Amino acid sequence: MRLAVSLAFTLVAGAALADDASFLFDALQKGPYRMAWDKLMKEVQPTPDWLVQFNKNFDGVAGEFTPITIEGKPYLLSFVCKPQDCANRKFEVLFDADGAHAYGALGGRDDEPAFFGAPPPALHDALAKAVKG
Numbered sequence: 001m002r003l004a005v006s007l008a009f010t011l012v013a014g015a016a017l018a019d020d021a022s023f024l025f026d027a028l029q030k031g032p033y034r035m036a037w038d039k040l041m042k043e044v045q046p047t048p049d050w051l052v053q054f055n056k057n058f059d060g061v062a063g064e065f066t067p068i069t070i071e072g073k074p075y076l077l078s079f080v081c082k083p084q085d086c087a088n089r090k091f092e093v094l095f096d097a098d099g100a101h102a103y104g105a106l107g108g109r110d111d112e113p114a115f116f117g118a119p120p121p122a123l124h125d126a127l128a129k130a131v132k133g
Helices: 002-020 031-041 049-057 121-132
Strands: 066-070 073-081 090-096 102-107 114-116
Touching: 031 090, 031 102, 049 073, 066 121, 073 121, 090 121, 102 121
Parallel strands: none
Antiparallel strands: 066 073, 073 090, 090 102, 102 114
């Protein structure tokens, strides 16, 4: 029953976001996702050039939001990556369903990711898997 409630909440959160934006670059135009992103970006040091460029105008290779549930809580996962090198240079971002907090992982298929936003262990694992995938 708890799984069904969690899944329903995740779908509602994803649908609420989909009304405004389904891609990372759309969601970052305003609101809580933008505030959480800005706070997270202050931690990403050194920041790769391609991520600096994306952060200026949110124009770049970015993914659709994917609703996921981790330990019974809903989150939205997306990414931005270096053009023409997405598999090796990627920044995955995981937002609370309401966009209040963001966690990130910077890396690639063959690199150990660097984590930002102090993700707890379960989120750490989800971000690591997303970066490698």
